Amino acid sequence: MGKRDNRVAYMNPIAMARWRGPAQSAGPTIQDYLNRPRPTWEEVKKQLENKKKGSKALAEFEEKMNENWKKELEKSREKVLSGNESSSKKRERKKRKKKKSCRSSSSSSSSDSSNSSSDSEEEDKKQGKRRKKKKNRSHKSSESSTCESESESKESGKKKRKLKDETEKEKYISVSRKRKKIYPEDKPLSSESSSESDYEEEVQAKKKRRYEEREKAAEKAKKKKKKKHRKHSKKKKKKSS
Numbered sequence: 001m002g003k004r005d006n007r008v009a010y011m012n013p014i015a016m017a018r019w020r021g022p023a024q025s026a027g028p029t030i031q032d033y034l035n036r037p038r039p040t041w042e043e044v045k046k047q048l049e050n051k052k053k054g055s056k057a058l059a060e061f062e063e064k065m066n067e068n069w070k071k072e073l074e075k076s077r078e079k080v081l082s083g084n085e086s087s088s089k090k091r092e093r094k095k096r097k098k099k100k101s102c103r104s105s106s107s108s109s110s111s112d113s114s115n116s117s118s119d120s121e122e123e124d125k126k127q128g129k130r131r132k133k134k135k136n137r138s139h140k141s142s143e144s145s146t147c148e149s150e151s152e153s154k155e156s157g158k159k160k161r162k163l164k165d166e167t168e169k170e171k172y173i174s175v176s177r178k179r180k181k182i183y184p185e186d187k188p189l190s191s192e193s194s195s196e197s198d199y200e201e202e203v204q205a206k207k208k209r210r211y212e213e214r215e216k217a218a219e220k221a222k223k224k225k226k227k228k229h230r231k232h233s234k235k236k237k238k239k240s241s
Helices: 013-020 030-034 041-182 192-240
Strands: none
Touching: 041 192
């Protein structure tokens, strides 16, 4: 079995289109659109007049509807007003009855109200006195609590200072004892009173040193300020000159 020959001859598309000729259009052409039937000026005027007449008829219909609607509104208003008048009359009658009953009851309740008002005033006075007493008590308790807290804080500060002094003394005594044990030839063993006096002397010496250091620092700061002031004054003189 041999293979089929599927080869096709080449055809030039441009030549084929020329051979077929012009294509036939399915819809209307431009010439048909230009040659369409058109109305004359008189026919156009007639169409506009017909439109105006139609609008006039619609306006007349709307006016009639509005007149009918106004009549219905007036009828409904009359009904509502008549109902309101009847309800207002009923309300006035009820108010008159209530006033008569209140007058009869007020004469009987006036005596009771006078007694109750006097009782209520007395109760208010008692309550005011109680409130004042409570306020005074609360104020006094708050002041006492503040005083107690301040006294406790002062006592705690004093206790802390005493503990610090005692610990420092014990440290100094222990250190002096160790030195004496290590160097027994220099200083013989002394009593606790001598160690305490030595400790006090050292504390005073430290205070003196701190005071002297502060004075020196203050003097240095003053000298620096004077130098800066002199430099600034010299610069001003040069600029002015």
